[in-house]
Amino acid sequence: MTFETLVAPASVAxxxxxxxxxDYGPDPAGLHAVGAFWVRQSTQFPGTDTKYRNHYLVLRVESAFGGCCVERDQLDPSAAEELSGRALAELLRDPxxxxxxxxxxxxxxxVRPHREQAGAEPRLLPHGTPLQRAQARDAAIASLLRIAPGMRVGLIGVVNPLVEAIRSHGxxxxPCDFNLEFTADGTEVARDMRPVLAxxxxxxxxxxxxxxxxxxEILATLRARGVPLVVYAQTGSAIVPRFLGHGVAAVSAEPFPFSQFSADPTPIHLYRAAGIGRGDARAA
Known part of the structure; x- marks a missing residue:
């Protein structure tokens, strides 16, 4: 099997x-997590009552990083202390x-760095404050597919600048999120994603x-409905593009180190499934 003839995955598993x-390149048994990091971070923009609390597990493998944001108490921080040195094949089977x-x-x-992907459009987030950089990032996400006036846009994982960006397009x-009850403008946030997906x-x-x-579940539901899915990925920024054209219509991929950890210009990589342009909102 060549890399060009890979069968599109149906699921993360x-x-x-x-x-x-x-199938994607070197045997992960021969690659090791040289570094493992646990990052705990919070953000609260001036003039707001919303505090975002984020916890990240980050692994370093040769010249690459892999990042995963987790729910509070989902993973013990001490995990980072015992993961370094272990083979990737072992970590890919971790419970x-x-x-x-x-x-x-x-x-x-x-094995698939964004800088080498023909379908990736690099874009630098500008130097600026956390809010300015978040607004630039979320405007780019909202522009990946055309949002027509009156279109109902499900937002699974609420970030208030992205709520504003969706509304600016009409x-x-x-909104749906486990950790928020209301958006900054007072809109109630659903906890159950299924009515939103429907x-x-x-x-x-x-x-x-x-x-x-x-x-x-999101992927399967939207595939069945023929509804396009856009993913803004810090977690799994290299994973989600593998589903382009097979359930995912577009991706804003932001590899580690993430934008909130710097005030200097940092890259995001915008992907659209083949045949989908900026003005389209077809399902992949």
């Missing part, structure tokens, strides 16, 4: 098994979902759906 078979996702992301970031935002004309989801295990 399918992709993981393909990597373990060596803990965040460990598997970080390992898969690191492997694919190594979209009706249907009602939306377009869905934008965070890569954190990989770490909480909901990505496969």
């Amino acid at each position: 399918d992709l993981t098994q393909a990597v373990l078979r060596g 803990r979902t965040p460990v598997r996702i970080a390992a898969l992301d690191a492997y694919l970031a190594l 979209g009706v935002c249907l 009602a939306a004309d377009l869905v934008i989801a965070t890569g954190m759906t990989l770490s909480n295990g909901s990505f496969d």
Whole structure:
């Protein structure tokens, strides 16, 4: 099997098994997590009451990093202390979902770096404040597919600048998040994603759906409905592009180190499935 004839994965588990078979390149048994990091970070923009609390597991494999944002208490921080030195093949079989996702992301970031992907459009987020950089990032995400006035846009994983970006295009935002009750403008946030997936004309989801295990369900539901899915991925930035054209219509991929850790220009990589342009909102 050549890399050009790879069968599109139906799920994250399918992709993981393909990597373990060596379908994507070097045997992960011969690659090791040289570094493992645990990052705990919070953000609260001036004039708002919303505090975002993020926890990340990051693995370093040769010249690549793999990142996974996790829910509070989903993974013990001490995990980072025992993961370094272990073979990627072992980590890809780990019973803990965040460990598997970080390992898969690191492997694919190594063998499929964004800078070498013909379909990736690099874009630099500008030097600026956290809010300015978040607004630039979220405007890029919202522009990946055309949001027509009145279009119902499901947002799985709420970031308030992205809510604003959706509304600036005339979209009706249907927010869903485990950790927020209301958006900054007072819109109630759903906890159950299923009604959102059933009602939306377009869905934008965070890569954190990989770490909480909901990505496969979102993918299957929207495939069945013929509704396009856009993913903004810090978690799994190298994973999600493997689903382009097979459930995912577009991706904003942001590899580690993430934009919130710097004020200097940092890259994101914008992908669209083949045949989908900026003005399209067709399902992949």
